[in-house]
Amino acid sequence: MVLGLLVIYVFTLISESTRGTASAYQQYLAEQVAREPLEVFRFLGSIKVREHLNKGIADYKFNEWQKIETVSAASGIERPEDATAFERKITVTPLSHKDMEAILVQVNVRPIQGSSGLDQLTRSTIIVNQP
Amino acid sequence: MLFASRQYRRQGSVLLLAIFIAISLTILSLSYFRMMQAARNTDHRLGQQFVAREIALMLREEAMATIQRDCRDRRSQIFWFMLGAVAGAELEMRLPLASDNLSRLLQPGFSCEFSSRLKIVNFINYDHKNRLYASDKEGHGVLAVHIEVTLLDERAGGKSTVIKETLHSQYDYMVASILSLDSRGSSLLRPLTLRHDRQTFDSYSSLQVEAYEDEPDAPENPAEIELYDRITLWRLRNLRLADLEQMLIIDRERKILNLYGICHCNDSIEFAGDWQIRGKGVIIANSFNITGVLKKFSDEDLLVLYARKGKITVDTSEKVEAALIAINDSRSGTVESRQALNLSGMLLADYLNLDNRSNNQHHISFDKALLNADNSYQISVSPWTNFRSGARN
Numbered sequence: 001m002v003l004g005l006l007v008i009y010v011f012t013l014i015s016e017s018t019r020g021t022a023s024a025y026q027q028y029l030a031e032q033v034a035r036e037p038l039e040v041f042r043f044l045g046s047i048k049v050r051e052h053l054n055k056g057i058a059d060y061k062f063n064e065w066q067k068i069e070t071v072s073a074a075s076g077i078e079r080p081e082d083a084t085a086f087e088r089k090i091t092v093t094p095l096s097h098k099d100m101e102a103i104l105v106q107v108n109v110r111p112i113q114g115s116s117g118l119d120q121l122t123r124s125t126i127i128v129n130q131p
Numbered sequence: 132m133l134f135a136s137r138q139y140r141r142q143g144s145v146l147l148l149a150i151f152i153a154i155s156l157t158i159l160s161l162s163y164f165r166m167m168q169a170a171r172n173t174d175h176r177l178g179q180q181f182v183a184r185e186i187a188l189m190l191r192e193e194a195m196a197t198i199q200r201d202c203r204d205r206r207s208q209i210f211w212f213m214l215g216a217v218a219g220a221e222l223e224m225r226l227p228l229a230s231d232n233l234s235r236l237l238q239p240g241f242s243c244e245f246s247s248r249l250k251i252v253n254f255i256n257y258d259h260k261n262r263l264y265a266s267d268k269e270g271h272g273v274l275a276v277h278i279e280v281t282l283l284d285e286r287a288g289g290k291s292t293v294i295k296e297t298l299h300s301q302y303d304y305m306v307a308s309i310l311s312l313d314s315r316g317s318s319l320l321r322p323l324t325l326r327h328d329r330q331t332f333d334s335y336s337s338l339q340v341e342a343y344e345d346e347p348d349a350p351e352n353p354a355e356i357e358l359y360d361r362i363t364l365w366r367l368r369n370l371r372l373a374d375l376e377q378m379l380i381i382d383r384e385r386k387i388l389n390l391y392g393i394c395h396c397n398d399s400i401e402f403a404g405d406w407q408i409r410g411k412g413v414i415i416a417n418s419f420n421i422t423g424v425l426k427k428f429s430d431e432d433l434l435v436l437y438a439r440k441g442k443i444t445v446d447t448s449e450k451v452e453a454a455l456i457a458i459n460d461s462r463s464g465t466v467e468s469r470q471a472l473n474l475s476g477m478l479l480a481d482y483l484n485l486d487n488r489s490n491n492q493h494h495i496s497f498d499k500a501l502l503n504a505d506n507s508y509q510i511s512v513s514p515w516t517n518f519r520s521g522a523r524n
Contacts, residue, residue: 009156013163020170027174035181042188097228100196102189104235124236125185128192128228130514131199 025082026111026118033068033086034107034123036077041092046103046127053092065089067112087112095126102128176294182236183280183296186229186243187521189236190278191298193226194247195514198274202304202510203391203410209249213510214306215268216251223248240286241293250275252301258363265312268508269364273517275301301518307364307392308507309413309435316504318358319435319454319477321346322497326353327462328482338472338485341496356479358456359393359415359437366392366511372400375414388425390414390434392509399441408434408452411509417441418457424449433500433507434476442467442484448491450475454501457481468493477501 037060041049049057056062058074068083086109093104105127110120201207212222224247233243256270257263264270278298283290310317323332323340332338350356362368375381375396380389386404390412401420408425411433418441425434434453436443443457446469454476457464464481466472471491476498485493500506 005156006152009159013159016163016167020167024170031181038185095228095232097231099200100193100228102193102228102232104232123181126189126229126232126236128189128196130192130196 023118026085027121029080029083030086030109030111030118030121031123033079033083033088034109034121036079037088037090037107038105038123038125040075040077041103041105042125042127046101046129049092049103049105049127050094050101053094060090062090062092065110085111100128102126179241179282179294180296182238182241183243183282183294186233186236186245187278187280187296187298189233190226190229190245190247190280191276191300193228194224194249194276194278195302195512197224197226198249198276198512199514202512205506210510212249213251213272213274213304214508216254216272218251218253220251221248222250237282240284242283242285242290244281244283246277246279248277250277258361262361264361264364265314266308266504269306269308269312271363272304272306273301274304274512275299278521297521299518299520300516302513302515303517304510304512305364305366305392306508306510307366308504309393309411309433309509310501310504310507311358311360312504312507317501317507318356319479319501321349321479322477322495324349324353324356324477324479325483326356326458326464326479326481328480330483337491338483338493338495341494343497343499346497356458358458358479359413362395364393365395365415366509367394370394370396372396372398372416375400380412380414388412388414388434390432392511405449408432411507413437415439419443419455420446421451422446425451425453427452431500431506433498438464443480444469445472445474446470448473452476452498454498455479 044057053062059072065087066089067087068079070081070084071078089108091106095102095104103126104124106122106124108120108122111118198209201209202213204210209222212220226247229245237243252273252275254270254272256267280296282293284293310319312318322342332340375394376383380394382389387407387409390408390410393413393415395415398416399418399420400414400416401422402425403422405424405426408427409432413435415437418438419436421444436453436455438457439459442465443455444467445451448470450473452475455466455474455478457466457480459481462481465484466478466480467484472485472493472495474495478495
């Protein structure tokens with residue numbers, strides 16, 4: 001009986017550990033999927049992003065859930081196959097204070113229905129216009 | 132009796148083993164749950180670290196946008212802080228956009244404190260050959276922007292620090308006068324100077340030069356005049372005309388010259404139509420062709436056109452509000468006027484080539500904005516980071 005308990009415990013531990021590793025990997029992927037547009041937009045600058053508020057920029061569409069492609073046709077950015085298990089929604093809000101202008105970029109990432117893993121992840125940043 | 136004793140001993144051993152295993156399982160379970168809790172805390176901490184890092188980057192961007200704007204504004208605190216600053220000088224910056232909007236990046240129950248400081252790391256007033264500049268305000272420096280962000284957890288009622296993030300960035304900057312200073316101040320003090328031309332102009336000449344009070348005497352040896360020869364004070368060098376247009380220094384669409392500092396272009400430039408001059412600056416190019424109005428937006432604005440390889444052709448009788456310089460080593464620098472010249476500024480050339488065939492009356496008046504050396508300093512801060520530490524990616 002004691003040995004049986006021990007075996008059950010070890011199996012539970014191994015299965016929990018495997019699940020934890022998978023969850024950490026999913027978390028990591030979601031984090032990268034969320035950070036990608038923030039870094040791209042920071043590189044492009046807020047003026048450029050503001051100019052494309054209505055139509056989206058490259059293949060980043062705004063205010064709608066968008067599936068993740070392994071290769072971006074517009075920008076050539078490559079992503080791992082597992083990233084396609086997520087979808088992403090990007091929201092851009094213009095901000096201003098006197099003559100200083102900026103944008104608030106909010107990225108929500110969630111697993112596509114049927115995929116196992118984490119709940120929704122949100123990452124945001126503010127990008128200020130550079131003269 | 133003996134059999135019973137053995138049975139009790141065996142049962143005792145099993146009990147001990149069971150207790151030992153139970154204790155081991157408990158310890159293992161506790162350690163596993165602690166490990167899971169630590170993993171969750173790490174996830175949470177990484178999330179907060181991301182927020183702190185993004186706030187630090189945003190603060191730096193606002194600080195840089197403020198510096199770029201204010202170093203062009205003589206009424207700003209930053210301009211006067213940087214003009215004549217010595218190594219070690221510090222200035223606390225206010226960042227109102229961040230103050231108003233930082234809460235949008237924070238999770239409920241968290242708050243943020245931040246500070247942003249400018250520091251002059253170094254400033255030298257000599258060039259790469261150790262030659263001192265004419266003014267000790269001119270020179271090259273390194274400016275540091277130091278950002279500190281502290282995230283606070285207020286969920287339990289008090290304030291506990293969750294994470295601290297610092298971001299330290301350094302940028303090169305330059306202070307230069309647009310009046311090519313010498314030991315007496317501005318070098319552009321006379322309405323008309325010819326380096327290799329002995330023509331004289333009096334009240335009967337076709338060229339009328341309007342003198343002003345306290346005008347300095349003509350230099351004894353005008354051939355020795357050298358202007359803008361300290362190229363380390365040029366803000367932009369070896370650009371093409373298309374670059375100036377792309378940077379909107381020459382805004383052809385709106386016909387505006389957005390001037391700032393000394394810009395060198397290795398092309399010939401034509402100004403056709405009516406142009407507005409905004410800001411203070413020097414455009415150095417191979418040659419210029421002016422066929423329209425060059426008008427200052429305000430009295431403080433100032434334009435200097437310097438042709439280094441060819442001539443400046445003025446083909447308009449409209450008023451041109453600029454200092455025109457056409458000098459070079461081959462002594463071929465000239466200002467050629469095809470119509471009645473109406474210049475408000477100053478003129479310096481190797482020789483003069485005015486059209487006299489149609490009895491044109493040419494006129495040069497001195498622009499007193501060229502006298503004010505104190506107002507001629509321009510501060511340029513490089514947008515490129517030359518050192519950065521903190522706010523890990």
